[in-house]
Amino acid sequence: MTAEEFDFLVRLLEAPSPSGYEAPARRLLRERLEGVADSIETDMLGNLCAILKGTGRGPRVMLTAHCDEIGFLVKHIDERGFIWFAPIGGVDPHLSPGQRVSIQTASGPVAGVVGKKAIHQMEGAEKDRVIPFAEQFIDIGAENGAEARRLVAIGDPVVFASRVERLCGERIASRALDDKMGAYLVLRAFLDLAEQGRPAGDVCAVFTVQEEVGLRGAGPAAWGAEPDVALVVEIGHGTDTPAHDIRRTGDVRLGGGPLLTRGPNVNHALFDLLMRTGQEEGIPLQVLGEPRGTGTDAREIQLSRCGVATALVRVPTRYVHTPSEVLDLQDLKAARRLLVAAVRRIDARQQFVPD
Secondary structure (H helix, E strand, O other): OOHHHHHHHHHHHHOOOEOOOOHHHHHHHHHHHOOOOOEEEEOOOOOEEEEEOOOOOOOOEEEEEEOOEOEEEEEEEOOOOOEEEEEEOOOOOOOOOOOEEEEEEOOEEEEEEEOOOOHHHOOHHHHOOOOOHHHOEEEOOOOOHHHHHHHOOOOOEEEEOOOOEEOOOOEEEEOOHHHHHHHHHHHHHHHHHHHHOOOOOOEEEEEEOOHHHOOOOHHHHHHHHOOOEEEEEEEEEOOOOOOOOHHHHOOOOOOOOOEEEEOOOOOHHHHHHHHHHHHHHOOOOEEEEOOOOOOOHHHHHHOOOOOOEEEEEEEEEEOOOOOOEEEEHHHHHHHHHHHHHHHHHOOOHHHHOOO
């Protein structure tokens, strides 16, 4: 990864884009695609789709990841200036008390802190109680409700105020790796295919929205793109920490290479093509068995129209849906190579039709 590529990844990760409010991330992606893609469109839901025309008659391939992140939404501002909120997506209420947040307002970001009673003032079981979101509030330092309402409006989105940090070796910590690292990979693979020679079939780079609130963008996006084949890029839960029992979760290691899902949500021939591609290209791969429809966009895309040959390429990630998700940049590099090499091996729709 070049310094320029890493800088773009940081900008994308730090662009606030909770579900339903993805415009900052979408703008960055669109700017990078302009001048490369043959066409770029945003649908009425907010999904961004870029097309790279193929050189022949190959199947239409969809590379996709969601560009939204978890966050919060302003629900109420009281007379003392405290801001009451609700989660966007699956946020753990353990995590938010005491966290710094950034409220995205019409006039720009407003800094705040999720308030919490000091431990010195707690008694007994109160110390162990998980505070529900209905009792949590944001303090922006306002003197009263009138001052707070001049700055913040009902419905403003909120994100954790964490930034990208370098850890040891090639590992980074950031919020929103789920799934803006996937959006980054889809973008880079698309650019690589454009720069290194187009494949036979059209390639659609699709950046979906509202995944974190029920996979809402993927269905309309797949309907519009009409792919024959889809490669969905997502996080995979890293289980190489003391918190996991790998007999139940599977053995998923950071630095071990991309993680491929195997199960009903994945086209068997496409899975085999990805495995073969990894072997031929010298790309280490990990495999995760998932016995049902996954909780990812792959579930919706596979069922679009008369069915789409779908595969799920995951990047091992620790501490998902926290302000400090962690991954290994070497896995990103390997996933990028895998996506590009796999697309070049997709040459006929019929090869993915089940026996």
